[in-house]
Amino acid sequence: MSMILLKPISRQAYCICILLVVARGAAFSQNSPSEPPKKRLDGLSTRYREGKLPDTLYLRGIDSIAPDLLNDDSLVEELATYRQIAFGNKDLGRSRMMYYRYLAYFAINKNNYGSAIYYSEKNNEESVKIGVFEKEGIPHSDLFAVSVYQNNMDYPRLIAKYDGLLPELEKLPAKVSGGKMSGEQGYVGLSIIGTAVWAFYKTHDTVHAERGIRLFERVMEEVNKQPEKYKKYLTYYNYDYHIMCYQRARHGGQMDSAQYFLERSIDEVRSPDYLKHLQAAGMIDTYSEAFDFFYDRRKLDSARYYLDEVRKIPDSQIGFAGIRQGILLEGESKLLAAKGDYPAAYSMLEKLYRMKDSALHAVNADKDNNLYALAEAENARKELIQTEAKQQRTEKFNFFLVLFFTLLVIGGIAGFLIYRSGQRQRMLNLRLGLARNFHDEIGPMLLYANTLVKKELEERPSPRVEELKSQVAYIMEAVRGISHDLKSNELGTVEGLYKDVTVLLEKIRDSTGIDFTIRMSDGSRVLGHLQYMNLRKIIDEMVSNSIKHAQCKRITLNLKATGRRLLIVYSDDGKGMAPEQLPGGIGMQNIQERTNLLNGDFQLHNAYPEGYFIDVTIPLL
Template sequence: MRSWLPVTLFLTALLCLHGSASASDKDSLQIFFRRILLQNQQQKLPDSSYIKKMDSTVFHCFDRTDFPQLLEQYRHIVFKDTAFRERRIIYFQYRGIHSVNNNSTGQSIFWFGKMAEEAKAQHNTPRELAANRAIITIFIDNEDYEKCYQRFDSIAPLLKAQADSAILGKSKGIMIENVCGILGAMTSLFYERKKYTQASEAEALLHRVMEAVNSAPEKYEPFLSKIRISATEAAFAKARYGQKDSRLADSAFNKTLYWIRSSITMSKAMKPFFEYDAYKSAIEYFMEAGRTDSASKYLALLDQMDLPIIRARKQQFYHEQMALLLRSKGKLAEAYAHNRLALSLKDSVLKATLTDRDNNVYAQTQMEYSRALLNEAEDARDKAEQKNIYLILLIISKLVLFTVLFFWLRQRQRNKFLNAKLRMARNIHDEIGPQLLYIKLLARKEKESVAAASPHLVQMEGAIGTVMETVRGLSHDLKSDLELSTTQLYEDVRGLLEKTQALTGISYQFYFNKKDKPLNYFQYQHLRNILSELVNNTLKHAEWSRIDAMLQVLSRRIRIVYTDNGQGFEPAYEQKNGIGLANIRERVDKLRGELSLRNNYPEGYTIEINIPFS
């Protein structure tokens, strides 16, 4: 059975050991961690440098009880910045290794499970395989075989895909090392548990991978020795449990030792752990087979090994096997002493394991992790809300400032414009007006001095009068702040009709199509006077009770239709062209419009006026 030990060694040596540590003893480590944390918080040490320093030192800290606190800033950085997204996998891995070293099965499974999830999300297949390998090894060590089978079944498609890639020469060494580690461990477990069908399937897949490796061994350095160790350990389990062939078992065991001892790519820190695992399996096998001399040989070698991380478990196994060995030789007193030592060591390990299981540490760890994420999310949300409030206040302040500035500048421009208009109005009124009046007087005097005035002179006098009236209108437009328009015209005339109705009782209907277009002073005055004159004409004649008028604004002209329910104009009055009607015609001509009169005396009349805008 594969021990739990290679989990720590595989993952630690492969992923954690990036160089010599900056500090080794606990006091200097504590000072070191405080210093780099303070430098990072003061922004004197970049996040990338902080991560590198932690990675180079964390290998020495897996036995520390404050290990999670040491990793807190590391966690904060890698989960805050997407540039360090891959290091999130390493964070989960560190927590898993620490949990394994502290005999916390529930925690270790949780953290390696999170590592597998994160690696899968990032499409990091090597680390996904490494995490699943760790979980499987923990399940085997704790004899939780059903969960081990379930985990293996869940990753079987991934293992097959990697085997196919290896045959095609597309898979990397680190992939194959983890694939072989998983397949080797599961093959051994299936043979031990007498599940020969599953063992054969796992072994067949392992053989496929090994054929690809042996066809191009140079491609899989520096992982080649570990790949071959996984294969020979599977062969040892098959010979021991399946074939029950001591010769094949001895051969597989010797090959395992050979690959461990002859490897030049495996670090010196890793080799003792691989040797311990091989010794442990061989000692159990030799004791079962009654080969006590071989068992004694490897027990002595195992006792000489210094493995600080797993010292308690190593000593427990050593004393258990020594008790069995001495009892088989009849040395009961010595066997009893070793047995007592084994039980005392086992009690400490068992207590940690039972505490872990009784308290359901997996669930606790999951809850604590979820709570930590929730708190962090709430803090981030509060900061975001506070930031949004500041941002909104800033935007509102800027909008208010820009609005005030806009209206101030607009008013300033308006004042400049109005002052310019007033200057122009004064200049037109004071300079051009008198000159035109002088020219008009000269033309009138010339006409009076000549017995038969020239028709051109009369036309000139009329034109001068029109120009003077236009100049007067321009001057008024420039001085006035009121914007004259068709809507303003409608309101003025409607006001006149309402006053007329109040004084005389006459009813009216005044239609306006509500299209607003600007009018200059000249147009506005004449149009208002035309409509006022039409109302006056209605009031001068008897037998009326209602006025109907329409002001229609079209694209290029204004259309006015006016009628009342009186008798209309007598033919003689129409021929005389009364003063009111003459004034209306004169104003229409000045506006270059057209007037049509439909007189249906004595049944009323209708006047239609069309005035162009230009």
């Protein structure tokens, strides 16, 4: 009795299941609550629809449940809401990445590899945007596509893809020596080379296979010169190389050499230094290859050992169960047949054929769906052309209608602007008239009063007369400020004060080396001329004190408009003011007087020799 035995599942089939997980499990770190994941998903969805969960908690909840539902249609339905949130906020780049990643996983588990390749490319785009994948180098989605072609034994497309990437792959040795290749870029590039070498041997193209191995060796020659930089990936690189050497030896009939390289590969994939997120897949791959190798050499005990090793590997989160089950069924059927138990072997093969027929049906369905989508798009295009003729006729009518209303609106706006301009001119004339009255009538009166006070102070000096003189001076300054505000079309602002002070501090930095930090909030708040000029003089006085007395290296100033008040906080990193400098200090007196003139509040917080800071608060207009 003879049997048809199936070829073991190929090496990169497992990489399809894990290729996207380069974020080192960040998306899949989760607890394992006893509640079934489907029930948890329903509860999460209900709470979100009822408004009991904010968007961020809903996204986190989906991220925690999704890994357990990557083969369940209910996840795809729920991802519609997930997508709406993720693409509605530009700050949720990670969630957009995970959205495409979940769809790629789902497509893999359904054997819809065309869809999986598309979603992997979208995942790659989003991953690059948020810095999970590197922008430079060959995209991870290309490795994913190559892996899919290999799994489907589509060697012509795999080799065509490799040829397209070859110019970039040939740059890898120079990139390594120039320090421009990261470990992750090496993982992608070397995996593609290894996959292509595998395909070349399958198509008996030993010439191109040898070229691929030599390119791999050139890269590794440079990598081994920088072992510390590539330490994390070195075991994986060596594993890939030894698998290629195994394939070359086995293809050439050198079975002892092939066994040596196979055992080297097994040691490396078991090593704790092997890439953790690839280790389970690598073990399944290598053990199944070892089973096939020893079975072909009729070393059935060794073949049994490695089949049992496959059985010991636990299911992963992304669908190893189906792949592993296929390997186990195929291996058991071979071992049973080798012992002469053909009925049992046939039963195993029948189960395996049913599994593979289901997968083939799913792949063909995916192709049919794609063709349907193309046909639907073509039909939509034709309908669009038919409706464009109708739209063109209506667009002409709409154009003239819109033009009429546009001219009507423009005329109305022009009339309103002319009327408003006349109002503004009348208001400006009124303000100019008031300013002239202040200047021509109140100004001379104050000058005369100031002259009388000076004369009285010369003949009969007293503190009260001195105070009167100061008050008259302040009144004159206030009148000048009001007159200036009335004549000016532009009022001062907190931002204008900020810019003026910044220019002053920059000049001081250039001449003295004293650096500065200045901050501002709500710069649009208006300052009267009197406020603006006095605040500028107050700040000038503070800066002057810092330069003369504080021995500082940095000045810090904060202009903060809150509500109807402006707060100025000034400090430097100097030693502060000695207590003997405070009484009678002209600078501090000037600041106090100008603050009083603005109906403000002045606070000095001196902690000599640890420094000091000043708070000045004034009411805003």
